[in-house]
Amino acid sequence: MEILTALQWAKRGFVPNEDAKGEEGWNNNYYRYRVIRFSESEVYEDLVAAKAIVSAKNKEYRAKAKKREQKRKDTAEYREKMKTKWQWLQEGKIPNEDARWKVGEELNKTYNCCSYGSNYCYCHERYTHEPKDDEEMQKAIEDYQRNGNSWV
Numbered sequence: 660m661e662i663l664t665a666l667q668w669a670k671r672g673f674v675p676n677e678d679a680k681g682e683e684g685w686n687n688n689y690y691r692y693r694v695i696r697f698s699e700s701e702v703y704e705d706l707v708a709a710k711a712i713v714s715a716k717n718k719e720y721r722a723k724a725k726k727r728e729q730k731r732k733d734t735a736e737y738r739e740k741m742k743t744k745w746q747w748l749q750e751g752k753i754p755n756e757d758a759r760w761k762v763g764e765e766l767n768k769t770y771n772c773c774s775y776g777s778n779y780c781y782c783h784e785r786y787t788h789e790p791k792d793d794e795e796m797q798k799a800i801e802d803y804q805r806n807g808n809s810w811v
Contacts, residue, residue, distance in 0.1 A: 662696045669712040673702040738774055740784040741766065744803055747787050753799045758786035 662682060665675050675681070679701035686692045741761070747754055760782050763775030775781060790796040 660699055662698050664694050664696055666712065666716055668697060668702050669709040669716075672704055672706045672709045674705045674708045674712065675702050741775070741781040742784075743776075743779050743781055747782070748796075748800055748803060751789070751796070752784075752787040753790050753796065754782050755786050755788060758782040 663671075664686075668675065675697045679697055681695035681697045681701065683693060683695050686694045742750075744754055760780040762777070763779045763781060764777040766775040766781060767777065790799065
């Protein structure tokens with residue numbers, strides 16, 4: 660006698676009865692999720708309804724996956740625009756005096772990643788500007804060499 664969840668029965672073409680109680684239990688050895696399992700006597704064959712249940716679960720899963728992927732893309736896009744002072748100087752941009760700097764460790768916690776160096780300060784692209792001439796760029800590089808990656 661098999662005891663399966665509603666989704667497992669749906670994949671086999673069965674649907675739980677309306678008055679089915681089921682048996683509550685854990686879905687794995689880690690006791691993280693509770694599930695309700697139904698015995699063979701609590702289900703009946705209905706291919707159309709079973710297909711609808713499986714289809715709805717797949718749509719739900721795809722929607723969540725799409726949301727995760729979008730969040731990953733947004734985070735990657737933001738990460739591309741956050742750079743250290745030296746990285747901006749190498750790209751030919753100078754951080755503004757009023758730039759907002761964030762420590763890498765703080766960014767790693769916020770975006771749940773390890774792509775920022777913990778001891779470095781990062782600023783967003785919107786707080787940078789193109790130098791007016793080579794002299795301004797040279798002055799910024801010399802300032803960096805004197806003060807390092809300090810935002811003060």
